[in-house]
Amino acid sequence: MANTTASAISTGLQASRDRTKLIRDGLRKRHTTEAIFKWSGVGAIILALGFVAILFADVLVKGIPAFTQANLHLTVTYDPAIVKIDPAPVRAAGQSDADFNRANLDWQRKVALLNWNKVVEASLRAAAPAGYEIDSKDLLSIAETDSRHTIRERFVADPSLLGKTTEIDVLASANAANWIKGNISRDASDAQQQLTPPARTLIDQFVDNGTISNGFAWSIFTNVDSRAAPASAGLLGAFMGSLFMMLIVIILAVPIGVASAIYLEEFAPKSRWTDLIEVNINNLAAVPSIVFGLLGAALFINTFHLPLSAPLAGGLVLTLMTLPTIIIATRGALQGVSPSLRQAALGMGASKTQMVFHHVLPVTFPSILTATIIGVAQALGETAPLLLIGMNAFVASVPATPLDQATALPVQIFLWQGNENRNFFESRTSAAIMVLLAFMILLNAVAIFLRTRLERRA
Known part of the structure; x- marks a missing residue:
């Protein structure tokens, strides 16, 4: 009887040790997997930042002499x-x-x-x-x-x-x-x-x-492009063309995109038509930008006869391209609002319109603003659609209105990159890239600043 009891105890202890070893092996394997995943993520981030650093360093080294x-x-x-x-x-x-x-x-x-x-x-x-x-x-x-x-x-x-x-x-x-x-x-x-x-x-x-x-x-910032005098070629005309186009995008794309998102998310009845509209908006967000250039050339230039190579035509094309991004981002921000906020507003007697504009929309302002400026910054760097509406033409004057002929910063970079005096314009091209990046970083900095201010108020 004693031998049987001792044998059972020994068997139980062995089973316990086996379970402990199995658990420890499982934990060790899990910790190893987590460590591999963690350091893989850190390595991917370091690799991405390294590539970005190499890109910026290359642009700076080539552009500073200009x-x-x-x-x-x-x-x-x-x-x-x-x-x-x-x-x-x-x-x-x-x-x-x-x-x-x-x-x-x-x-x-x-x-x-x-x-x-x-x-x-x-x-x-x-x-x-x-x-x-x-x-x-x-x-x-x-x-x-x-x-x-x-x-x-x-x-x-x-x-x-x-x-x-x-x-x-x-x-x-x-x-x-x-x-x-x-x-x-x-x-x-x-x-x-x-x-x-x-x-x-x-x-x-x-x-x-x-x-x-x-x-x-100083001529880079105060002069327009020049073929007869390359040393005096500057970015002023291209900068003003980009500025006019961004103003048009902000004036048209932002209110139309935000209003469309509010209607689709808060007021539109769920039906096949709204589902079809939502699918098409999502598809438009993935359409290559050159397709919008073809649409702009056919619609704004050939049909409505807007001036060729004008910031107005370029701004309208970029507006069409930016609208899906703003609509999707705004809808995502509206969907992120807690349903309890809507129910509380309606429970206090607010109408649906008051609930949306007085309670829901103010909460989403930071996200909508950030998405809007990011969309505008993305439009600022587009080149392909502008080439198709003639904004790669040589323009030796500063546009005074959106109807005057002009070019844009990305297009100016494209033109300088292909200049026959490669030895001189290689550094000028990098300098133009630096100016474009500085403009985009400024837009993103404004977005971060305004988002922080609005979040504090909220």
């Missing part, structure tokens, strides 16, 4: 032997404004017809070492082609400069900037260089004696 530009400090002499022009008209006694303006415009027209390249050439020769031999064409290749306009405008603003000497800063050419910044190897053969040997030698001498110096490239 924010400096080579400036020529010239001593310009308005030699009457070169600037052969009569003195500027002076208002005579009793002369009407119309007559004086006509005479002044005629004088300015004659000034514009002068060969101002000779003035630029004379200024460059005066800055060069005495006796330095260089061809006129090679000499003029050092200064940007719009230098003559800068010198001419200074004379038009002050006609008394005729026969005098003054200091004027102009931009060095894009080819000169490539040579100074080392965008082209100095060891490359003459056939691979953009400038002749005398021009390159003179540029180095200008850099040594201070005639050429680097400064901040």
